Amino acid sequence: MQNRMIALLSAVLVLVGGASLWAAGGTDNTIHIALTAPLTGDYAEYGVNFQRSVQMGIDEINAQGGVLGKKYVLSVGDSRGDPKESVSLAQKWTSDPSIVAEIGDFTSSCCLASQPIYDAAGMVQLSPTASATTFTPGSVWSFSIVGTQAYEQPFMADLAFNKLKIKRMAILFINNDWGMDTQKFFKENFEKIGGKIVAVESFFQGEKDFNAVLTKLKESKPDALYMATMYNDGALISLQRQKMGWDIPVLGPSSLYSTELTKLGGSSVNGLYTNVSFFAKDTDPRVQAYVTGFQKRFGATPNFHAALAYDAIYILTEAIRRAGSTDKQAIRDALAGIKGFQGLTGTITFTPNRDAIKGYKAVQVVNGDFKLLK
Amino acid sequence: MALLEVDGLVVHYGKINALKGVSIRLEQGDLVTLIGANGAGKTTLLNTLSGVVKATRGTVRFGGEDVVNKRPEEVVARGISHVPEGRKIFSELSVEENLQVGAYTIKDKARVRELVERSFELFPRLAERRKQEGGTLSGGEQQMLAIARGLMSDPKILFLDEPSLGIAPLMVDKIFDFIVQINKMGKTILLVEQNANLALQVARYGYILETGKITHEAPCSELRTDDAIRRAYLGVS
Amino acid sequence: MFTQQLVNGITEGSLFALIAISFSLVWGLLKLVNFAMGEIYMFGAYAGWIVVSYITPNLFLALLAGFAVGWGLGWIVEKVAFKALRGVPHIASLVCTIGFSFLFKEIAAAIFGAQTKAMPSFYSSTALVVAGANVSWLQIFMVALAAAMMLLLQLLFYGTKIGLGVRAVALDYRTAGLMGIKVDRVTSIAFSLSGALAAFVGVLAAIYYNAINPYMGFVPGIKGFTAAVFGGITSIPGAILGGYLLGIIENMSVQFVSSGYKDFVSYLLLIVFLLFRPNGILGKKAKL
Numbered sequence: 050m051q052n053r054m055i056a057l058l059s060a061v062l063v064l065v066g067g068a069s070l071w072a073a074g075g076t077d078n079t080i081h082i083a084l085t086a087p088l089t090g091d092y093a094e095y096g097v098n099f100q101r102s103v104q105m106g107i108d109e110i111n112a113q114g115g116v117l118g119k120k121y122v123l124s125v126g127d128s129r130g131d132p133k134e135s136v137s138l139a140q141k142w143t144s145d146p147s148i149v150a151e152i153g154d155f156t157s158s159c160c161l162a163s164q165p166i167y168d169a170a171g172m173v174q175l176s177p178t179a180s181a182t183t184f185t186p187g188s189v190w191s192f193s194i195v196g197t198q199a200y201e202q203p204f205m206a207d208l209a210f211n212k213l214k215i216k217r218m219a220i221l222f223i224n225n226d227w228g229m230d231t232q233k234f235f236k237e238n239f240e241k242i243g244g245k246i247v248a249v250e251s252f253f254q255g256e257k258d259f260n261a262v263l264t265k266l267k268e269s270k271p272d273a274l275y276m277a278t279m280y281n282d283g284a285l286i287s288l289q290r291q292k293m294g295w296d297i298p299v300l301g302p303s304s305l306y307s308t309e310l311t312k313l314g315g316s317s318v319n320g321l322y323t324n325v326s327f328f329a330k331d332t333d334p335r336v337q338a339y340v341t342g343f344q345k346r347f348g349a350t351p352n353f354h355a356a357l358a359y360d361a362i363y364i365l366t367e368a369i370r371r372a373g374s375t376d377k378q379a380i381r382d383a384l385a386g387i388k389g390f391q392g393l394t395g396t397i398t399f400t401p402n403r404d405a406i407k408g409y410k411a412v413q414v415v416n417g418d419f420k421l422l423k
Numbered sequence: 424m425a426l427l428e429v430d431g432l433v434v435h436y437g438k439i440n441a442l443k444g445v446s447i448r449l450e451q452g453d454l455v456t457l458i459g460a461n462g463a464g465k466t467t468l469l470n471t472l473s474g475v476v477k478a479t480r481g482t483v484r485f486g487g488e489d490v491v492n493k494r495p496e497e498v499v500a501r502g503i504s505h506v507p508e509g510r511k512i513f514s515e516l517s518v519e520e521n522l523q524v525g526a527y528t529i530k531d532k533a534r535v536r537e538l539v540e541r542s543f544e545l546f547p548r549l550a551e552r553r554k555q556e557g558g559t560l561s562g563g564e565q566q567m568l569a570i571a572r573g574l575m576s577d578p579k580i581l582f583l584d585e586p587s588l589g590i591a592p593l594m595v596d597k598i599f600d601f602i603v604q605i606n607k608m609g610k611t612i613l614l615v616e617q618n619a620n621l622a623l624q625v626a627r628y629g630y631i632l633e634t635g636k637i638t639h640e641a642p643c644s645e646l647r648t649d650d651a652i653r654r655a656y657l658g659v660s
Numbered sequence: 661m662f663t664q665q666l667v668n669g670i671t672e673g674s675l676f677a678l679i680a681i682s683f684s685l686v687w688g689l690l691k692l693v694n695f696a697m698g699e700i701y702m703f704g705a706y707a708g709w710i711v712v713s714y715i716t717p718n719l720f721l722a723l724l725a726g727f728a729v730g731w732g733l734g735w736i737v738e739k740v741a742f743k744a745l746r747g748v749p750h751i752a753s754l755v756c757t758i759g760f761s762f763l764f765k766e767i768a769a770a771i772f773g774a775q776t777k778a779m780p781s782f783y784s785s786t787a788l789v790v791a792g793a794n795v796s797w798l799q800i801f802m803v804a805l806a807a808a809m810m811l812l813l814q815l816l817f818y819g820t821k822i823g824l825g826v827r828a829v830a831l832d833y834r835t836a837g838l839m840g841i842k843v844d845r846v847t848s849i850a851f852s853l854s855g856a857l858a859a860f861v862g863v864l865a866a867i868y869y870n871a872i873n874p875y876m877g878f879v880p881g882i883k884g885f886t887a888a889v890f891g892g893i894t895s896i897p898g899a900i901l902g903g904y905l906l907g908i909i910e911n912m913s914v915q916f917v918s919s920g921y922k923d924f925v926s927y928l929l930l931i932v933f934l935l936f937r938p939n940g941i942l943g944k945k946a947k948l
Contacts (some may be wrong), residue, residue: 089766091875093774224920250919255879257869260668261914261922268661281776281871288870292784294794313778313871473838499840511835513828524828527821528840576840 079122080115080375082365083142085153085163087130091254092279094309095155098355099177100125101347103152105339106362116366117373128154132162139163143170149375150175152361155354157181157226164188173381175365177357181226182234185403190381194364194397195357196326196407198227201302202234204324204409205275209300210244212411212422213322215273217247219266221259221286222277224251231277231302247271256282259289267295276301283321284313291317298322303409307352311417319416324409327356327394328421336393353394360392424487426451426611427472427580432481432491434464434471441467443635444481449580449613454606456614456622456643458656459632465615466508468632469582473505474498486579500528504578508585508615510569514558518549521557521568525575535575542571545601563594570601580611587618599625619656623647631656663793665911671799671868673907674806678861679884680891680899681813682854687893688830689850690742692750695757697858698881699764700733702874704859705866706772709779719782719867723805726863727856733764734855738848761881768874776873779866802864809860810900817896826850858884879923886930892940901941 084103086096107121115121124145126138135154142148143166150173154160160179167174168188175192176184182199185191209215218239222232228251236246248269250262263286266274274290274297276283283305290297298320305323314321329340329350339359343351351359368384369375390397397405411422425448434442442464449455459465470476472483474495483491490498504525513521522542526535543550546567552560557568566586573581583602587595595618603625606612616622623629623643631639631652639652646652679697686694704726711722741756783797817823825846828836837843865880866872883906891902906926913925933940 089769089774091873093769094776097774250914252919253923255875256922257865257871257876257879258668258672260672261665261911262919264661264664264668264911265915265919281873284776284778285869285871288781292781292796292798294786309775313776315778475834475837494842495837496840496842499838505838507835507838511832511838513831513835515831516824516827520824520827523821523824524836524839524841527825527828572839 078119080117080119080149080369081122081124081145081147083124083126083138083145083148083151083153085126085128085135085138085142085151085159087155087159088125088127090129090131092130092155094281095178095354096127096130098349098351099153099155099358101343102351102355102358103362105343105346106359106366110362110366116369117375119375124148128159130156130159132159135159135163136166139166139174143167143172148172149369149377150365150380152177152358152365154179157184157230160184160191160193161187161226164191167191171381172377173365173368173384175361175384177361178354181230182404183226183230189385189403192384192399192403194360194392194394194405197404198230198234198302200406201324201409202231203238204411205300205302206235206238206242206244208322208324208411209273209275210239210242213273213298213300215244215298215300217245217270217272218275219248219269219271219273220246220250220275220277221262221266222249222251223279223282224253228277232275235275235277235302252282257285259286260293263290263293263295267293271297273298273300275299276305278304280305280307280310281313284310284318287314287317287321303353306412306419308350309352311414311419315417318414321414322411322422323413324411325353325419326407326409327353328410328412328419330419333393339393356393360390360394360397364390364392364397425449425484426453426486427613428482428484429468429472430482430484432468432471432483433479434467434476435479436467441635442471442478445632445635445637447630447637447640449611451579452606452609452611453628454603454612454614454626456616456626456629457632458616458619458622458629461617462634463632464635465632466584469505469584469613469615472498473503473582496528499576499578502577502579503582504573504576504580505582506569506573506584506586508588510562510565512557512560512565512568512572514556516557517554518557518560518568519553521572522575525572526577528576538575538577542574545574545604546571561594562590563598566590566594566598567601570598570605574605574610578610580613581605582613582615584615585617586614587616587621595621619652620658623657661792661915663791665915666908667790667793667795667799669908669911670904671802671907672911673904674803675861675865675868675880675903676883676887676906677900677903678806678809679858679880680887680903681810681896682858683885683888684893684896684899685850685854685857687888689826689833689847690753692742692753693757693885694737694741694851694854695754695881696733696737696741696760696764697854697884698877698879699761699768700730700737700855700877701858701862701865701880702768702872702877703733703764704730704862705779705872705876706768707859708863708866709777709872712780717780722867723860723863726859730859730862731852731856733859734852735848737855738851742851743844743848761877765874765877772874774874776871779870779872781870782867798868802868805864809857813896822846822849882930883926886926888940889933889938890929890940892942894939895942898940898942905941 086099088096111120128135152175157179160176167190178195179193180195180197182197220232222228248266300322303324306325372379372383388398395407412419427449429447432445471478474493522539626643629643629646707725707729708722711725741753745753786794787797788795825841829846833843887902887906888899892898
């Protein structure tokens with residue numbers, strides 16, 4: 050009687066164990082990861098580049114035998130740049146027992162909104178681009194590799210005040226988590242070293258008419274304009290500024306670095322200053338391999354954000370390799386311990402807050418092309 | 424041959440059987456009245472004849488041609504004009520524009536101008552108010568405008584739905600004078616009325632409609648003296 | 661700077677006014693709002709962009725192409741969202757136009773890609789300087805074209821037979837039908853015209869702002885609707901007044917309040933008017 054009981058219990062245990070192994074993706078020799086990105090909507094271009102880069106990285110890794118002898122399987126979700134969508138995708142990923150880590154989202158607002166879900170479920174949320182300073186300190190499961198505005202803006206303030214000798218600056222920023230942060234850190238640092246901010250104005254996502262706000266900024270008679278915007282808004286602002294006949298030096302964060310800026314903005318963006326951590330014309334062979342591979346496969350030149358997504362999948366792979374397992378806690382701990390990772394966007398070392406310190410290079414648009422500033 | 428010949432017309436509103444086989448005929452130049460209580464199906468009959476409501480069964484022959492279930496604009500183009508209950512003046516169009524809408528099926532602009540002038544001759548009161556918005560007219564004037572608008576398509580037959588409804592008594596007599604005058608001009612008229620007294624006085628022939636069926640029909644002179652009808656419709660006990 | 665903001669406001673107001681007329685037209689005829697209006701505007705911009713970038717850099721041809729595409733899309737939306745759904749509760753038609761709004765956006769994103777595309781400039785040189793305000797030829801052109809369009813519409817509605825038909829159908833479609841007006845046809849024409857107008861504005865806006873993308877229609881759609889409600893959605897003069905006032909108020913609020921409140925001011929106006937004066941400034945008395 051007792052023997053039969055033990056046999057039955059063993060059978061149950063084997064079944065349950067087998068089921069959980071299968072659920073963890075262990076038996077089919079695959080590692081499931083998720084990507085959350087705005088594939089449609091205002092930020093679709095960034096999101097599509099995320100998907101391209103991550104897929105490209107996964108295909109390369111899988112072609113070389115995968116990681117821990119297992120192949121990657123990618124689930125992609127479209128957040129449309131909407132924090133609500135990002136949250137529901139986070140719920141979907143974390144309730145799927147086969148998924149071991151998530152890459153995304155694009156905007157800080159989306160990442161912040163879905164952060165509590167990943168935190169509660171205990172899953173790595175690795176954003177290539179979230180740069181709001183409040184993001185990664187919010188959860189031990191949150192990582193970002195773009196480098197926050199707290200590091201980038203001092204560089205831009207120094208460039209403006211010390212190198213370009215700009216004393217009076219007017220700021221125009223996009224009114225979202227990222228834009229607030231960017232303008233705040235620029236303002237603080239610029240004022241700290243002796244500059245004067247003469248006007249600060251904002252706009253909401255989707256605005257197309259900047260005539261009114263530019264007219265008002267012009268009135269404050271600044272030496273230069275700081276645009277804390279994405280490149281597409283930046284191009285629009287520059288075109289309308291040029292049409293107004295307002296000729297003034299313009300600077301902005303690395304979000305402006307895109308071939309699309311010069312394509313859309315034409316001559317109005319000539320002379321604009323920004324910075325890069327990734328430069329598509331970099332002679333580094335790894336950068337060139339990525340750029341030509343990307344161009345061949347997708348017919349487009351990758352920008353900074355695309356390269357960050359590429360770095361994200363490789364740094365996650367490195368963490369899984371070091372962890373030696375697909376256990377979520379082990380992956381997180383290994384990721385947090387990574388130092389000096391050689392990415393395309395520079396050397397990545399996670400700070401205790403799990404964001405990254407990057408190196409920055411100043412660039413200027415000269416005749417429709419980005420040139421490194423000497 | 425009759426100008427308008429309706430035979431066995433059946434109409435349903437969903438499951439409700441509103442007309443249960445109605446047959447009427449109007450000769451050229453006739454003035455015929457249709458009398459019935461509220462909800463008997465009078466307006467339904469007119470709406471079916473003018474193509475607004477679709478019939479389930481039955482035929483409508485107008486000038487020898489079958490017009491049952493044709494679209495309203497086709498019916499109007501063939502010479503049927505329907506002056507709806509409650510006048511339905513376009514309140515924010517001017518008197519003149521209201522008339523022009525009545526002639527919408529006529530393509531010749533000169534002809535439309537001619538018809539507008541003829542309306543003003545017939546109804547001088549409207550001529551004084553030609554630029555005024557329809558909604559600013561009195562009830563009686565609106566009824567005149569509605570009739571004038573109905574004549575603008577230069578119809579062979581005119582349906583008048585309750586022209587006395589909600590009009591001051593003095594004005595009602597005037598409107599009935601116009602109805603007789605228009606009939607004398609050669610227009611065939613089908614007059615639907617609750618005010619049976621008045622209708623039976625001006626019309627030549629009458630039909631009584633009760634819950635979707637014609638229950639009596641006779642020359643008006645006979646209907647006026649029929650005891651049952653006097654009790655039911657003329658308020659005589 | 662006041663004058664400059666006034667110039668900016670009048671230019672932007674011209675665009676709002678034309679979109680507001682589109683909303684008024686549909687409202688007048690069907691007592692409904694076409695929420696896909698912004699996306700028809702967006703497709704108009706793309707039509708204009710195709711003409712100037714691939715066929716010939718002719719602004720008038722671009723405007724014409726926008727007008728034609730808007731006409732077609734207006735026609736489709738009317739046939740599906742309104743004609744096919746006649747007799748079911750109004751909310752079904754409203755939801756259907758919201759569906760069209762998403763559908764159009766995603767179709768545009770699928771065909772043209774989601775990224776912003778550049779639209780070339782026309783007449784961007786400064787024409788005159790009034791009290792320190794720069795006025796470009798394009799601004800003059802836009803305001804004049806909008807005025808010409810409004811005049812044409814006025815002539816159409818008050819000087820032609822079809823215009824009389826539209827006004828009659830708007831007032832009472834049953835009686836209009838009894839008079840022999842082809843109600844379906846008139847409704848379809850007016851609806852298509854509203855789409856054509858929105859798409860025409862889309863081309864103008866694309867040239868003014870030099871950029872197009874599949875999501876560009878949302879804000880002008882809301883602003884046009886706001887302008888219509890503000891001035892009185894039942895009336896075309898109201899829509900025009902609402903459009904210009906909204907353009908001027910928005911630009912002045914940037915100057916004298918804060919740029920962060922630009923949209924806030926518009927949406928506040930929308931809510932206040934919907935709550936307390938749903939007939940708008942010109943109110944019920946005004947006519948189509």
